Amino acid sequence: MNNKGSKTKVGQDKSELVAKLPMACADERSAIEFFEKQRWGDTPCCPECGDTDVYQMKDRDGNRQKNCRWRCRGCGKQYTWRTGTVMEDSRIPAHNWAYGFWRAATSKKGVSALEIKRHTGLSYKSALFLMHRIRFAMAPTDGGPKLTGxxxxxxxxxxxxxxxxxxxxxxxxxxxxxxxxxxxxxxxxxxxxxxxxxxxxxxxxxxxxxxxxxxxxxxxxxxxxxxxxxxxxxxxxxxxxxxxxxxxxxxxxxxxxxxxxxxxxxxxxxxxxxxxxxxxxxxxxSRAHLQRYVDELEFRYNHRKLEDGQRTLAAIAGGEGKRLMYCDPI
CATH class of the missing domain: 3.30.420 (Nucleotidyltransferase; domain 5)
Structure with missing residues (x-):
């Protein structure tokens, strides 16, 4: 079955995902399973071609690989839950990503990179880039519809x-x-x-x-x-x-x-x-980065009627199909 061009995200029980969010912020394997469930639901599929004929790659002992890779039988490509998102090619652990998304989505006045650094043990440089990628995920893809009324x-x-x-x-x-x-x-x-x-x-x-x-x-x-x-x-x-x-x-x-x-x-x-x-x-x-901070606040304001967990899931979903490189211009 090949659904090329279709969305990779499949409907799932949001309340079940929200319940798994606290553990995802603390444990690496739980965080990976959380991101996979959030993105694909019960039907993992290839982000390259959309095929659902995929399988988990295993090591010699039959256990799942440490990097939790998948392979598509349709196009032969390998991928992970990070592929095709703002988290692609990031070496930051999954549970730190979950924690960063949760803090950014639930803190009314935002959270600084220094605060993320203190709670995760990341370097300031990594924490700052992590938060900028999260803000990039929060920004509307097409600017949003024009306002009426x-x-x-x-x-x-x-x-x-x-x-x-x-x-x-x-x-x-x-x-x-x-x-x-x-x-x-x-x-x-x-x-x-x-x-x-x-x-x-x-x-x-x-x-x-x-x-x-x-x-x-x-x-x-x-x-x-x-x-x-x-x-x-x-x-x-x-x-x-x-x-x-x-x-x-x-x-x-x-x-x-x-x-x-x-x-x-x-x-x-x-x-x-x-x-x-x-x-x-x-x-x-700085003037160069101000729009990212404005986008973050705009996201929280426009999703203020959601519960904290639902708002976090919306922020993570916004990162699909986006990529921000460290060397990219502002």
Whole structure:
């Protein structure tokens, strides 16, 4: 039987898998069996050709090989539970992968690589790359569907805190104090986000700046034209809002944050979660890697109604068909 092109993941009892998750985080053989069950259910198949005519490779004593390889009778390829996932070719033990996925999916403000290093015994370099691959698995493959209904849009700035300049090193002209806009541009990274009130789903993207053309491109990517847009009073949104079914604003500059059902408080609540993670857990995030951390928080926020175990399984499933190499560009 050959099902080439079909999904390798087969339906299975999620509650049974969730019950095995704690043991998978502690024992290597249990972790391997957990990942195999999570990926294939009761019908292992070849990730290369989709054939289910496969068998476990054994050593001379008839026991399963230590690396737990499988062989496909259809195409002859050897593979493991890691093949075709973000964990492919990784030498990190399976139980450390299970622990990393569990912590990343269940920690409200995220978990740092140093924390993973302390609990697993991995080097910091390995723990950091492990967490980046998990964040890559959490990121939506195609960016997710465009949001519809009533959509709140806003931007925030993430990164270094403003510092006082000494008289010997003025920011601009002699005697001129740095403006808030200059400080934001030089020291912080802009992040644009939208949230649907109907579905509760959020989308967030790191931008090079908050100029009108970048905001418009982000809105076009994330928001359906049939949506009703809610923003603050920023000038750029006046033109952008004309392309949508409706556009309402609140004037933060006058202390107006809610007017009837017009508000951006939902997306601003998401920003507070992002900043708690960046400043409270990770402490320092480079501009180059910030989108990965945003993707991690976006995943947890969009799966917040799931139980911890179910959310962990969703994160692991998101890593299928993805590959992140250490040398890959950001």
């Amino acid at each position: 009533t959509v709140e849009a806003d931007e925030t700035f993430v990164g270094g805190k403003p510092r006082k300049r000494t008289p010997q090193k003025p920011f601009g002209k002699p005697g001129q104090e740095p403006s808030n806009a200059q400080t934001m541009k030089d020291r912080k990274t802009p992040v644009f986000g939208v949230v649907s009130r109907e579905t509760g789903e959020v989308r967030a993207r790191v931008l090079p700046d908050v100029k009108a053309h970048n905001l418009k491109a982000a809105c076009d990517e994330l928001i359906d034209k049939s949506a009703k847009l809610m923003t603050d009073e920023a000038m750029a949104y006046r033109t952008i809002g004309k392309a949508y079914a409706g556009h309402e604003t609140v004037t933060h500059g006058r202390g107006e944050y809610v007017r009837g059902d017009v508000t951006t408080n939902t997306i601003e609540g998401f920003w507070s979660l992002l900043k708690r993670g960046v400043y409270g857990t990770f402490h320092n995030v």
